[in-house]
Amino acid sequence: MDILGSFRHMSIRQMLHQVLNFCLVVSSALAMWKGLAVVTNSESPIVVVLSESMEPAFQRGDLLLLSMFNTPIRVGDITVFKIAGKDIPIVHRVLEVHDNKENGTQYLLTKGDNNPVDDRGLYNRNQMWVTQKEVVGRVSAFMPYIGMVTIILNDYPQLKGLLLAVLGVFVLITKEE
Numbered sequence: 500m501d502i503l504g505s506f507r508h509m510s511i512r513q514m515l516h517q518v519l520n521f522c523l524v525v526s527s528a529l530a531m532w533k534g535l536a537v538v539t540n541s542e543s544p545i546v547v548v549l550s551e552s553m554e555p556a557f558q559r560g561d562l563l564l565l566s567m568f569n570t571p572i573r574v575g576d577i578t579v580f581k582i583a584g585k586d587i588p589i590v591h592r593v594l595e596v597h598d599n600k601e602n603g604t605q606y607l608l609t610k611g612d613n614n615p616v617d618d619r620g621l622y623n624r625n626q627m628w629v630t631q632k633e634v635v636g637r638v639s640a641f642m643p644y645i646g647m648v649t650i651i652l653n654d655y656p657q658l659k660g661l662l663l664a665v666l667g668v669f670v671l672i673t674k675e676e
Contacts, residue, residue: 509672521670541567541636546579546588547646552611553577553590557638560647563590565636572596572605572631577638580609580629582622588635591618597628605631 509517535544548561556577557563565579572578574593581588594617595608606628610617619627652659 517670517673521667524670539564539566539636539639541565543579543588543635546590546635547649548590549587549650550611552613553592554613556592556612557590557641558643560644560650562642562646563638564640564642566639567634567636571598572607572634572637578607578609578629579635579638580607580633581635582626582629582633584623589618589621590638607631607634 532544536542538544544565546563546565548557548559548563551559563579572593574596576593577590578593579588579590589609591609591611591614593607594610597606598604599606607630608617608619608627609629618629622629652662
């Protein structure tokens with residue numbers, strides 16, 4: 500397959516058509532992500548388990564579907580929360596719930612199923628609880644090991660660049676008849 504030859508035989512109109520198709524694919528993926536966020540009421544409707552802290556419930560690489568509806572969080576729920584100042588969300592089970600009746604705030608204590616102690620060591624300094632506003636969502640469903648693709652692409656950024664380059668070239672040189 501001669502890539503440069505494919506480009507030489509394309510008219511300006513064909514090239515623009517291919518670029519537009521590529522933009523359409525990217526914008527469709529973004530629209531589906533935002534649509535899923537609206538349906539699940541979660542800012543991040545899909546996450547990947549990055550560690551072994553939730554074994555045996557979830558393995559590293561499992562893909563989790565989250566939802567965040569208005570029902571209160573209860574002990575035993577598996578939540579994904581994001582601590583201020585930390586980049587990576589945490590997937591752990593709720594151990595304790597304290598409801599503040601005055602202001603309606605829920606205070607949660609969490610722990611990974613495979614961890615020996617609760618998560619207070621993971622929270623920010625002097626933070627004893629996770630609040631509901633830090634919760635990104637509750638686990639609704641999961642797909643085993645599908646997230647390993649994401650982990651591999653993040654562990655090897657050159658592979659991610661190569662994959663994107665190959666897909667981009669493929670989209671640009673593929674002609675519709």
